[in-house]
Amino acid sequence: MNTLKEILEKLLKGEITLHEAEKQVKLLAIEEVGTIARIDSNRECRKGIPEIILAEGKSAADIVAILLHVYLEKGRVIVSRCNSEQISAVKAAVPSDAVLQVYDKARMIVVKKKDFAVKPTGGKVGILTAGTSDVPVAEEARVIAEEMGCTVFAAYDVGVAGIHRLMQPIKDFVAKDVDVIIVVAGREGALPSVVAGMVDVPVIAVPTSNSYGFGEKGVSTLMAMLQSCSLGLAVVNIDSGVAAGAVATIIANRVAKFRSSM
Numbered sequence: 209m210n211t212l213k214e215i216l217e218k219l220l221k222g223e224i225t226l227h228e229a230e231k232q233v234k235l236l237a238i239e240e241v242g243t244i245a246r247i248d249s250n251r252e253c254r255k256g257i258p259e260i261i262l263a264e265g266k267s268a269a270d271i272v273a274i275l276l277h278v279y280l281e282k283g284r285v286i287v288s289r290c291n292s293e294q295i296s297a298v299k300a301a302v303p304s305d306a307v308l309q310v311y312d313k314a315r316m317i318v319v320k321k322k323d324f325a326v327k328p329t330g331g332k333v334g335i336l337t338a339g340t341s342d343v344p345v346a347e348e349a350r351v352i353a354e355e356m357g358c359t360v361f362a363a364y365d366v367g368v369a370g371i372h373r374l375m376q377p378i379k380d381f382v383a384k385d386v387d388v389i390i391v392v393a394g395r396e397g398a399l400p401s402v403v404a405g406m407v408d409v410p411v412i413a414v415p416t417s418n419s420y421g422f423g424e425k426g427v428s429t430l431m432a433m434l435q436s437c438s439l440g441l442a443v444v445n446i447d448s449g450v451a452a453g454a455v456a457t458i459i460a461n462r463v464a465k466f467r468s469s470m
Contacts, residue, residue, distance in 0.1 A: 215229050215233060261285065284319070315348075335349055336362070336399065343364050345448075349390050351453070361380065391403050407440075411438075
């Protein structure tokens with residue numbers, strides 16, 4: 209199937225009619241992988257966000273089939289929430305000339321053709337975690353931001369239990385002029401509110417399920433973040449590192465686009 213760029217080039221050269229170009233663009237919107245999945249192959253062109261395969265709930269064989277299809281069509285495929293069986297199956301199935309990156313903490317896989325290069329956008333994203341147990345969710349966000357062309361600056365284990373640890377990372381983020389900050393926290397979820405009260409860039413709060421007792425599994429964390437009185441703070445769902453990374457990158461890349469045009 210032709211890419212959007214190829215369709216437009218053919219239209220410009222008069223090789224296809226406007227009607228034919230319109231039809232081909234519509235066909236780009238959805239690709240089917242047998243009866244397993246419907247791939248939103250046009251998402252990256254439309255939104256700047258690549259198709260990301262969620263591994264949870266899928267068999268290793270299904271993951272491999274979908275991954276190989278997207279890899280051949282797009283040159284890159286990202287898989288999130290992988291278990292060890294799925295990772296082993298992918299390692300055994302990817303072509304020998306493919307570039308395979310396994311991010312153990314994030315439980316993510318990125319497979320690329322050797323000639324696939326992520327173009328730097330100039331977008332800058334800061335990532336903070338309250339505790340070490342929040343790092344896997346933060347690493348999800350990091351992988352997405354980097355695969356979408358952003359430069360990522362991260363500081364982990366800087367929560368309010370030792371608030372002095374937060375000061376230097378905030379100073380560094382301000383000095384680097386980051387466009388947006390992702391803050392990942394569990395338990396009482398206080399860190400995003402503190403950060404949002406200190407900086408003049410958007411803050412995206414990510415509650416994690418690292419809490420127990422009353423309001424366990426991130427419920428109290430999510431509620432606390434939603435109730436924050438610090439303005440400039442938005443909240444994604446529990447453990448949603450991918451969602452936070454995507455939102456942050458859309459913001460950062462748009463800022464970078466207009467910064468480069470000034």
